[in-house]
Amino acid sequence: MFSEYLQHLLYGYYPYLAGTVFLVGSLLRYDHGQYTWKTGSSQMLSSKNMRLASNLFHIGIIVIFFGHLFGMLTPHWAYAPFLSAGAKQVLAIVIGGIAGVMCLTGGAMLLYRRLNNPRVKASSAPMDNVILGLIVFQAALGIISVFFSLGHLDGEMMLTLAAWAQSIVFFGGGAADYMTEVSWIYKLHVFLGLTIILLFPFSRLVHVWSVPLGYITRRYQLVRKRG
Secondary structure, eight states, X not given: OHHHHHHHIIIIIHHHHXXXXXXXXXXXXXXXXXXXXXXXXXXXXXXXXXXXXXXXXXXXXXXXXXXXXXXXXXXHHHHTTTOOHHHHHHHHHHHHHHHHHHHHHHHHHHHHHHHHOHHHHHHOOHHHHHHHHHHHHHHHHHHHHHHHHTTOTTSHHHHHHHHHHHXXXXXXXXXXXXXXXXXXXXXXXXXXXXHHHHHGGGSGGGGGGGOOTHHHHSOOOOOOOOO
């Protein structure tokens, strides 16, 4: 049956294709294209509303990333003694909803700026606009999915999606079967997320690998006046 084949293709094999391109592509770009390994900030070209938009976008996307990372990959038994699936679902709706609105608002402001500010538009690569547009659309889908989640406050849908993610990451097998009864909004949200991962090495998103965490633990620099 074609629908079953497509489901296994998109949610059983495509995640591994996206993950492989993500890892190998990032490594190859770092090794062979270090001069393109940058954020490509356009703040110097136009700073109007840049700080507000950038802060909203980055704070929102960071919260969403770590929320999905720990929320989807933490086994149910690890938090079940002190947090029920329903309570976790409500927590995800509240925190994810707020972060989603922040990411969508900031991302939409940045995208509008890139498409309508002549100086910024001239310095933007096509992939800059594509990846930002996909993230904005993904944030919008996430917000829409919140309303669908209100009909699953028992947390069962969240557990199903988490089981799919854990089956993929930990090579559990039969991952696509978890998506059989999942609503189209979640399927589209997952597919678009995988596509963003696939495109990651070809965009400016690679700069996240260069987060200067070393500054946190480095020794203080002593600056003395000349005698």
